[in-house]
């Protein structure tokens with residue numbers, strides 16, 4: 001918020017305005033009782049503003065503080081102390097959770113009320129114009145200082161939410177990286193398991209049944225190949241590469257092919273066999289469609 005001197009400069013507040021302010025005080029302050037009552041009546045009309053005055057004590061306090069405000073903006077020297085007082089009014093409004101829109105709207109009521117008083121008591125057009133100009137400057141400066149608390153509160157909120165956002169993104173990135181590493185370790189362990197499975201299949205082929213053993217080993221080899229593909233995709237992604245959904249379809253296809261190998265050895269009935277082949281066909285179509293759409297995307301491998 002600029003200093004009071006800067007504010008007066010920005011609103012082109014002159015010595016003439018200071019003189020006019022004294023005249024405004026003479027004309028408006030005698031009406032302050034009625035003014036405070038009408039101001040309160042206006043606040044009472046809208047349900048939102050009325051809820052801030054649940055007791056008679058609150059109503060009386062409101063009228064007193066309004067008269068106090070009217071007096072200080074028309075008679076107190078425009079200095080640092082007045083600046084602080086008006087800032088405190090703004091802070092009070094922010095503290096009670098009053099929507100700043102209502103402060104702006106009620107200032108419009110104040111402006112029209114003061115103008116009416118002037119219209120009724122000043123006949124000379126030139127001095128009327130000059131008084132109106134000063135009145136507008138005084139009310140605008142006051143509103144500017146009072147609403148600065150709202151702007152500060154909003155800035156604080158934006159700053160806080162930006163910081164929270166920044167920390168959340170940082171932590172999410174770290175957790176994601178950690179989970180990716182866990183996935184990588186899981187894949188490595190699984191690859192080791194599949195290698196062990198391949199070894200037992202080869203042992204089975206050599207020690208018991210060559211035909212069954214070779215076919216089972218072929219299935220295990222397919223899975224091992226898939227594991228290598230998955231590990232490759234994971235390493236690529238850790239390096240910042242693109243994620244390919246197609247890899248999951250690859251995996252499912254390999255699992256079904258292995259199942260067909262095993263089913264052929266176990267001599268399954270034609271229905272089960274047909275179902276497995278049908279599922280493989282569906283996966284093949286999905287694989288084809290995904291490959292087709294990936295090719296269309298820019299930057300696709």
Ligand code: HEM
Nearest residue numbers: 043049052065066069088089092096098102103106107110
């Ligand atoms: C031109 C607009 C307004 C002016 C000049 C004004 C002025 C003031 C002043 C001088 C105070 C005393 C601050 C303090 O001592 O800390 C105050 C407090 C208060 N104002 Fe306003 N006000 C305005 C608009 C409104 C509006 C629209 C409402 C709507 C409900 C409102 C509700 C209140 C309330 C409830 C308090 C008392 C807070 C407490 O309990 O301490 N004011 N206002």
